[in-house]
Amino acid sequence: MVRFISVKDMRELIKEEGLEDFFRQVLNFLEDDFVKWKIFRPKARIAEGLGEGTIELMPISDLRYYTFKYVTGYPKNLRWGKQTVTAFGVLADIFSGYPLLLSEMTLLTAIRTAVVAAISAKYLACRSSRSFGIIGTGAQSEFQVLAHYFFCGITDVYYYDKDERAMEKFARNLSAFDLRLHPLSSAEAVCKNSEIITTTTAVYAQQSVIKKEWIKEGTHINAVGGDAPNKTELDPALLESSKVVVEYLPQSQVEGEIQRADSSVVYAELWEIISYEKAGRTSREEVTLFDSVGFAIEDFSVLRLVHQLAEKRGLGQKLDLIANPCDPKDLFSLLI
Ligand SMILES: NC(=O)c1ccc[n+]([C@@H]2O[C@H](COP(=O)([O-])OP(=O)(O)OC[C@H]3O[C@@H](n4cnc5c(N)ncnc54)[C@H](O)[C@@H]3O)[C@@H](O)[C@H]2O)c1
DSSP states (O other): OEEEEOHHHHHHHHHHHOHHHHHHHHHHHHHHHHHTGGGSOOOOOEEEEETTEEEEEEEEEOSSEEEEEEEEEOGGGGGGTOOSOOEEEEEEETTTOOEEEEEEOHHHHHHHHHHHHHHHHHHHSOTTOOEEEEEOOSTTHHHHHHHHHHHHOOOEEEEEOSOHHHHHHHHHHHTTSSOEEEEOSOHHHHHHHOSEEEEOOOOSSEEEEEOGGGOOTTOEEEEOSOOBTTBEEEOHHHHHHSEEEESOHHHHHHHSGGGGSOGGGEEEEHHHHHTTSSOSOOOSSOOEEEEOOOOHHHHHHHHHHHHHHHHHHTOSEEEOOSOOOSSTTOGGGGGO
């Protein structure tokens, strides 16, 4: 039987584990898998521009499991009261090919994206960074703040969204945490106040939400919202002058900020930094830039974690998804 983890189950699981503990377990699973990068067979995701958005399939396997995620990016959905990003995923046993887990992944995607950004900041940002800026306070934003709060020790959050209601929602959701919140009226003001910056806007255009001249020496940037062809957030001049780290170069060349630059601007893939094959930050002055688009290993890690925790807790529902005749050669018997 396949275990099914609904949104309700996921909420219950995270509540039971505790938000910070759950994020920490995600971080541990992600770092473990990034270090084991060479045993995976990475491939760029299959992305299709359909209607006014993108639908992507993100498969990967190691020596034990195969996973894939179905994920969408439809910024104009907000007009109809629907989300920009939605996702679900499957974890399967590679020895039988049988699926073991079918899980909601809209919440999981927000969490893993935030934790990966915080991992990049852990290795690339100045250790003394306490101010965090975020541009675009939509669905992903609070997750980004909390991952940097839990793992990078930020104390002050500077934020801007062109939608005032999104800023109010953001402040409400984060009011319970020990963070000083500073609403600002422009992306420029966010950049000028922050040592770590995340961009999480959602627009199908080659935007320059951040300009090079706004960025102070020593800043670390997580560019999260530019994650599809012709969907970018940064001034290309910033790519030329920063230490750029990507997840998986062949995918990032098509979907990341670096689609607007020559790939020679890329310093490393994130796994090389986490495995200490390449140095992270090497001076207080350099500007570091994580060009995040989301990679299949990140979904693999969270699906593996959720599978382990759900098995331990007996959480979720057993789904009758795969036909299971008594005699495996007698599939027809199920219809008699
Ligand atoms: N890199 C990854 O792994 C990854 C994972 C998930 C989502 N994403 C991307 O992150 C982005 C944010 O996702 P979301 O679910 O939060 O979307 P969302 O639609 O909920 O929020 C986006 C917010 O950006 C604001 N915005 C748009 N343009 C702006 C601008 N120029 N200045 C200030 N604010 C602006 C909008 O008003 C909105 O509040 C999307 O582009 C999504 O595709 C990336």
